[in-house]
Amino acid sequence: EVQLVESGGGVVRPGGSLRLSCAASGFTFDDYGMSWVRQAPGKGLEWVSGINWNGGSTGYADSVKGRFTISRDNAKNSLYLQMNSLRAEDTALYHCARGIPEDAFDIWGQGTMVTVSS
Amino acid sequence: QSALTQPASVSGSPGQSITISCTGTSSDVGSYNLVSWYQQHPGKAPKLMIYEGSKRPSGVSNRFSGSKSGNTASLTISGLQAEDEADYYCCSYAGSSKGVFGGGTKLTVL
Numbered sequence: 001e002v003q004l005v006e007s008g009g010g011v012v013r014p015g016g017s018l019r020l021s022c023a024a025s026g027f028t029f030d031d032y033g034m035s036w037v038r039q040a041p042g043k044g045l046e047w048v049s050g051i052n053w054n055g056g057s058t059g060y061a062d063s064v065k066g067r068f069t070i071s072r073d074n075a076k077n078s079l080y081l082q083m084n085s086l087r088a089e090d091t092a093l094y095h096c097a098r099g100i101p102e103d104a105f106d107i108w109g110q111g112t113m114v115t116v117s118s
Numbered sequence: 119q120s121a122l123t124q125p126a127s128v129s130g131s132p133g134q135s136i137t138i139s140c141t142g143t144s145s146d147v148g149s150y151n152l153v154s155w156y157q158q159h160p161g162k163a164p165k166l167m168i169y170e171g172s173k174r175p176s177g178v179s180n181r182f183s184g185s186k187s188g189n190t191a192s193l194t195i196s197g198l199q200a201e202d203e204a205d206y207y208c209c210s211y212a213g214s215s216k217g218v219f220g221g222g223t224k225l226t227v228l
Contacts, residue, residue, distance in 0.1 A: 035217070037164075037219075044121075044207060044219060044220070044221050045156070045164065045207050045209075045219045045222065046219060047217035047218060047219055050215060050216075050217065052215075058215065059214060059215025059216045059217075060216075061119060061216065062119045095164075100215070100217075101152070101209070101210075101212065101215070101218075102152060102211050102215075103152075103169070104170070104209075105166060106169070106175060108163040108165075109163065110163055
């Protein structure tokens with residue numbers, strides 16, 4: 001079964017850091033680009049960041065550029081998102097998705113919740 | 119990198135057809151035939167319904183179709199069914215390895 005499972009979410013204070021992980025299974029991970037998409041409570045989807053199959057090309061939304069870093073470990077079939085200098089407006093459910101904006105996001109994880117609050 | 123513009127809500131009766139628009143700019147929707155559409159039921163992860171503007175993934179009903187004209191993409195759902203009631207989001211490639219979503223449209227089946 002093709003599956004993406006996120007972890008690493010939690011409650012963090014403004015200015016703090018968090019590292020999200022996404023474990024992929026059921027497909028050849030290094031055949032695909034991967035992305036993070038977030039959804040604030042009661043709000044719409046927002047593309048956050050994407051990375052190509054070998055990590056050689058990355059992209060970030062303007063809202064997170066310079067604060068978030070996407071990476072992947074193909075040997076571990078895993079995707080990561082290092083989030084620094086977190087703000088209240090980063091509070092959201094963070095989904096891992098298979099694909100990059102040039103393609104489409106055809107597989108989604110259930111998400112991991114990040115809450116930034118003092 | 120502004121969000122694409124979608125109507126907040128649309129509605130239709132069972133069996134009818136509805137169209138959801140997604141308006142961007144010449145830097146995203148207008149420049150690339152790389153618009154995708156997603157269906158999201160409450161509490162669930164989004165599901166890909168249309169990619170590359172008009173292509174349907176395997177398993178998606180042919181009642182769903184996509185098109186584009188200029189800076190506006192559209193999703194049409196024909197033969198509305200109760201289970202189509204959900205939120206729908208468009209997404210476009212915006213160049214420089216970036217993507218942008220629309221604000222989402224709530225579809226109500228009357």
